[in-house]
Amino acid sequence: MFAFYDLETTGTSPAFDQPLQFAAILTDNDLNEAERVDIRCRLAPHILPAPWALAVTGISPDQLVDPDLPSWFEFSHQISDLIKRWAPATWAGYNTLAFDEEFLRQSFYQNLHPNLYQTQFANNDRLDLMKVIYAVRDREPDALKWPLDDLGRESFKLDRLAPENGFANHDAHDALGDVEATIHIASVIRKHAPAVWDQCLLNRDKHEVDRLLQSGHPVCLIERFGAAQPRSYFGVFAGTNPQNNNSVAFLDLDLCDASIIDANDQDLAKAVAASPKLIRTIAINKAPNVFPVANPRSAHGSLAQLVSAHPEFHQRVGQALANRYADKEPAQHVEQLIYDRFYNAGDKRVLEDFEVADWRDRAQIVAQLDDLRLKQLGMRLIFSNAPEFAPKKYRSAASAAIRDRWLTKEPSTPWTTKAIVEKQLHEIVCGEVLNMDQICALQDFYHARISEIDI
CATH class of the missing domain: 3.30.1520.20 (Exonuclease ExoI, domain 2)
Known part of the structure; x- marks a missing residue:
């Protein structure tokens, strides 16, 4: 079975952004559809989304704060449950290994799942169709038609490749549309470059x-x-x-x-x-x-x-x-410590208890963790999802930390800041990317969100 999937996110940093949409289609080995899912979540309190990400994906400010949508925590568990239910499967997509899967792992890490590597466990494996495309271009170039970009160069972007190769009505930058396009391209390769397809499957x-x-x-x-x-x-x-x-x-x-x-x-x-x-x-x-x-x-x-x-x-x-990387500077932020070390057996048992507890008990369970990364992330989860169970002193400190991140003047931060928001909104206005109603909705959203934390 193949599980083709795609994410739409608040930005390009797996550590400091979050997914907003997850779409997946389960197929048999002949790529015939068996099931599909399309789920969304609301914005986490500590994240400032990049305006360009919202402009490209078409996600509106109302969707970001829709109370009927699951939280990021609940969303991550919906995905985890799906991975378990669909196993064993090959988790496939377009540029998934460098992008989407890193967002999945961060979602599991920052939401305190015991296992970050779910697409590799329970006999699951992975396949990145973008890599397969590269192999086809090198070994069987006649198997596909190769579109050109605006500069006249061959393009390997899905939103150009799929239509060029017979996929109609591609809804690019929507997760489900990209999944459908990826399956179409996989089907063409499987038919017209079977030797390349078979070797890429072995390489899983x-x-x-x-x-x-x-x-x-x-x-x-x-x-x-x-x-x-x-x-x-x-x-x-x-x-x-x-x-x-x-x-x-x-x-x-x-x-x-x-x-x-x-x-x-x-x-x-x-x-x-x-x-x-x-x-x-x-x-x-x-x-x-x-x-x-x-x-x-x-x-x-x-x-x-x-x-x-x-x-x-x-x-x-x-x-x-x-x-080669022995002298690399140590990471400064908890989000960047995801691969610092594996969890010990005791902490894994605590995380299993955390998964099934209610928020009142989770505050006490977090205190049992040995790993300081998990303690920090656990307290942030409680602050984000049930602040009434977080100590008042922590709530003040957490709000101050978010404010410091968003309002920093440091030009090279790996997260979205107020300054970056202003710059991107200006670019969107000048480029006439959105209509005035959409631009006003974005401006109002960011003004309210930043003003609230700036108090």
Whole structure:
């Protein structure tokens, strides 16, 4: 079964924005529809949505505060229940691994779910149709028609690809419309590029990907960067990050020779970080576009055999992957600590109790947590959903924290601020993106929301 899904959100930051709409269609393996859902939620009190996000999605201010809609907390549990009910399934979408799934994980994290990785558990797996599109463009370009953008370049945006390939009445920027368009594109690929489709399905399984890479034979990796065309890179497995078994090294066989085996650690660090990349990082658990090479070039085959015969080289490259971000600045905000560490068994049991309790009891349950991240998020949940059960001192501190975030003058904040709202509203007005009634509704909404927290 496939579970195609899409989210519409308050902005582009998974950590500091939230989903507002979740749509999904369950299909059989032949992509015939079995069930569909389309749910929305209201805005969380601590989030200031980006005006451009509302303008693009068409979500009105009235929808944001509609009391008949579920809270973000309730919405996250509706999605969680659906994932459990539809399991096992392949959770698929367009650019889902980089965007939608990160929003799902943040929804589960910030709403205190015991499991953040629900699309990977209970025999679920994942597939990103945007990656499949890149593979089709590189290996079977005649399988699809390729639209052009406003600058005359080939476009890989769903709202251009789907209509170009026979999908009529695409309601772009609506979650359900994008899901329907994605299924249509998947059906075209399955019919006209079956070999690419089948290999991409194999790549859902990280163990299959790992076996292909660790065979020591040359493989083809297809990736796209920026506005460039997707392209093939021919390489070989060169090590595993000792701190993350899902992160493996891919040595580009066109950019090196046998001397790479004797490179010192400093040169390997450069090879991992430099551009063009002599050594790429592949996340084997994110359905990468790796394809076996049936008849590798002689030079590729010889060099691949040499690399495969030097396990100590693999170890040094793996360590270079681990060292690359060793000096990275620690995250400053609780939302950014989602991957800081796994929950311990005791906290998972507490979170299970939190799920089924009422808000009065949840305030006491949060106090039992060891993980400071979860304590902080738990108190915010109580403040957002049942403030009467939050201590008065905490309510004052939480309101002040929201006010400080929204009114900060810092220009590079990862969340939407009053200054960003004013800038985007000005752009929307100047660009005549919305009519005057819509613009006035947005202006009134932001004025009321910001004024309330500014008191």
